[in-house]
Amino acid sequence: MNAFSLALRNLLRNRRRSLTTLLAMMIGVSAILLFGGYSRNINLGLQTDFVRGSGHLQIQHTDYFLYGSGNPAAYGIADYPRIIATLQNDPVLAPMLTVVTPRLSLGGIAGNFDAGVSRTVFGAGVDIAGQNAMLQWNDYDFPGVAKTSPLTGSRSDAAVIGTGVARVLQLCEPLQVQNCPGAQRRETDGAAAPADITALSAQEQPQAERSASRTAIELLAANAHGAPNVARLNVIKAEAMGVKEYDDMAVQLHLQQAQRLIYGQDAPKVTAIVLQLKHTGQMPAARARLTELLAGPLKGMPLEVHDFATLNPQYGQITGMFAAILGFIAILIGAIVLFTVSNTMSMAVVERTVEIGTLRALGLRRSGIRRLFVCEGALLGAVGALCGIVLALLVAYAVNHSGLTWLPPGNVDPVPLTIRVWGEPAMIGRTALGLMLVATLSAWWPARRAAKLNIVDALRHV
Amino acid sequence: MSSVILKQVSKHYRLDAVEVPALSEITLTIASGRFTVLSGPSGSGKTTLLNLIGCIDQPDSGTLTVAGENVLALQDDALADFRARHIGFIFQNFNLIPVLNAYENIEYPLLLTGVDTRERQRRVQDLLDAVGLADRAKNLPGQLSGGQRQRVAIARALATNPALVMADEPTANLDSHTGAAILELMRNLQCERRMSFVFSSHDPNVLAMADDAVFIRDGRITGIEQRTPELAA
Ligand SMILES: Nc1ncnc2c1ncn2[C@@H]1O[C@H](COP(=O)(O)OP(=O)(O)O)[C@@H](O)[C@H]1O
Ligand SMILES: [Mg+2]
Numbered sequence: 191m192n193a194f195s196l197a198l199r200n201l202l203r204n205r206r207r208s209l210t211t212l213l214a215m216m217i218g219v220s221a222i223l224l225f226g227g228y229s230r231n232i233n234l235g236l237q238t239d240f241v242r243g244s245g246h247l248q249i250q251h252t253d254y255f256l257y258g259s260g261n262p263a264a265y266g267i268a269d270y271p272r273i274i275a276t277l278q279n280d281p282v283l284a285p286m287l288t289v290v291t292p293r294l295s296l297g298g299i300a301g302n303f304d305a306g307v308s309r310t311v312f313g314a315g316v317d318i319a320g321q322n323a324m325l326q327w328n329d330y331d332f333p334g335v336a337k338t339s340p341l342t343g344s345r346s347d348a349a350v351i352g353t354g355v356a357r358v359l360q361l362c363e364p365l366q367v368q369n370c371p372g373a374q375r376r377e378t379d380g381a382a383a384p385a386d387i388t389a390l391s392a393q394e395q396p397q398a399e400r401s402a403s404r405t406a407i408e409l410l411a412a413n414a415h416g417a418p419n420v421a422r423l424n425v426i427k428a429e430a431m432g433v434k435e436y437d438d439m440a441v442q443l444h445l446q447q448a449q450r451l452i453y454g455q456d457a458p459k460v461t462a463i464v465l466q467l468k469h470t471g472q473m474p475a476a477r478a479r480l481t482e483l484l485a486g487p488l489k490g491m492p493l494e495v496h497d498f499a500t501l502n503p504q505y506g507q508i509t510g511m512f513a514a515i516l517g518f519i520a521i522l523i524g525a526i527v528l529f530t531v532s533n534t535m536s537m538a539v540v541e542r543t544v545e546i547g548t549l550r551a552l553g554l555r556r557s558g559i560r561r562l563f564v565c566e567g568a569l570l571g572a573v574g575a576l577c578g579i580v581l582a583l584l585v586a587y588a589v590n591h592s593g594l595t596w597l598p599p600g601n602v603d604p605v606p607l608t609i610r611v612w613g614e615p616a617m618i619g620r621t622a623l624g625l626m627l628v629a630t631l632s633a634w635w636p637a638r639r640a641a642k643l644n645i646v647d648a649l650r651h652v
Numbered sequence: 653m654s655s656v657i658l659k660q661v662s663k664h665y666r667l668d669a670v671e672v673p674a675l676s677e678i679t680l681t682i683a684s685g686r687f688t689v690l691s692g693p694s695g696s697g698k699t700t701l702l703n704l705i706g707c708i709d710q711p712d713s714g715t716l717t718v719a720g721e722n723v724l725a726l727q728d729d730a731l732a733d734f735r736a737r738h739i740g741f742i743f744q745n746f747n748l749i750p751v752l753n754a755y756e757n758i759e760y761p762l763l764l765t766g767v768d769t770r771e772r773q774r775r776v777q778d779l780l781d782a783v784g785l786a787d788r789a790k791n792l793p794g795q796l797s798g799g800q801r802q803r804v805a806i807a808r809a810l811a812t813n814p815a816l817v818m819a820d821e822p823t824a825n826l827d828s829h830t831g832a833a834i835l836e837l838m839r840n841l842q843c844e845r846r847m848s849f850v851f852s853s854h855d856p857n858v859l860a861m862a863d864d865a866v867f868i869r870d871g872r873i874t875g876i877e878q879r880t881p882e883l884a885a
Binding site for chain 2: 196199200202203544545548549550551552553554555556557645646649
């Protein structure tokens, strides 16, 4: 007759009370697991977005991240093909890599001078093949087909802009941007492009090559020597970017086009070498290896490495927020379970006072009485956790197959609402352990009280 | 041979500010292997005295020796172990463990004293036979009649072959017919197994069976009668 089988029988003795307690624990556990699974899905979704867009790690010129943004001239990485080759051929790093691709970020002014409008923009020159390879990343098995860059297969002067840029540059109609009623056309002084810009543009590209399209824009930037330079781009698509600030600023173009704009005839540089790994868990190892490489074969280059969480601070902010909410819910539910179980056990102690006195008279030690009730609490906790896990799995399954969608922060298109409970054994384990701990702990005080009862008084109890 | 020796034992209860004396300067020796009955009216202190002898209560003053052990010197755990090994209890309300069946209730003290499985089986079966409940082994207390429950309780009290069996008005909750049968069973078992039984009762039928009778009134011993000659050890 071990303590657990006795505990089980005693729990079964008062079925209704045990069931109510179990129900409270079940709901608590499944609430934690469901919210945990929901926020886990958001975190992984965000992570997937960031890793697809900007990789796990980026090698940048020292200080570029803090001081060099918008100054590709001063913070460009020269000789980047050699660095990329070194990374791709490194026996330690190569097996972890999915993509290594260069990128050139630049600040400038985009103008639709036919319409007399312009605005500052943030340009990204990307390698299309590398970009498309990055978009394939799906380590967390999100549903849906991988997107490809809209620049795929386009001419070298093609560009994609944010819908906000398209609105300001009055390109809504030709680019078929939605939610963009023809804005009141305002009279401005600069109705035509300044002569010097037109001249620069003409100098850059022979008249014959110039696109006569209605979607042409001029991108003006400072070149490596500090002089203004202009590229004429043909916008092939306006793409919504989710975050308004970015949507109002983004211009994506071919890497070579961007390099020609900044470096002209000089040796082309980039502002970042983007590394995407097979698994996010490999980041520390990959980083360590990069540090070795920067101190070894790549010694002397003023380079530093940043991870996606540093490059996208909102990742940490959003995951932190969800962790805080989850923690709050867990504490709340923990407290409820604590009171429920301790109430149940206190009632059991009072009901079984005579029994406690009898067992003590028969020679059971105080510790034996304590064990009896603590075991009951632990058993309640274990069964409650188990039922809660099953309930959470069922609800998660139902939700995941219900076809519900939602719009995560920073996303443009709704995504299926997914709750990740199945496949998260660490989360399930932590929750179950936590609940059992709380249940055991809350049985401890009533158990102590039971063990301290005076035998004669307990036997006289009616 | 004596199994219990009390010297100058006093005990009082505190009710609010008033001290209620329950036992006053009891000096008593209970002989080993005999059927001793504590007799007295309700409230005379029988239960209090049994509780002291059974080592589940402590006197305010005096000395108490049970089975050769100065039990007042024992710490709580040691005292619990001592009870498990040397003292059996039979209660007025039977006090069986409701979630254990008859067999398991009898087995329980043997688990406390660490008797091995085979020996446990042998003893429980033997006791079930002795109290005539071999066919009720699997029944829970709730499925047994009062008399049957008290038989299980008797078997439980005897399981560890204790030196001393305490029985506080064991027939008070039974009808007279059943009570008589239970008394007879206890008397027979006591004779067979030569343990010391200490009874409390105000029932003349119980008194009639006693080897020794101790009369109590208002917490004092008013008389001791030896009804049967003490057998030479
Ligand atoms: N726990 C207690 N608190 C206060 N008084 C008690 C308590 N137990 C017994 N008494 C008192 O002690 C006296 C002896 O009681 P008890 O030993 O139960 O007598 P009996 O068993 O002979 O009826 C009685 O006056 C009773 O009221
Ligand atoms: Mg009494």
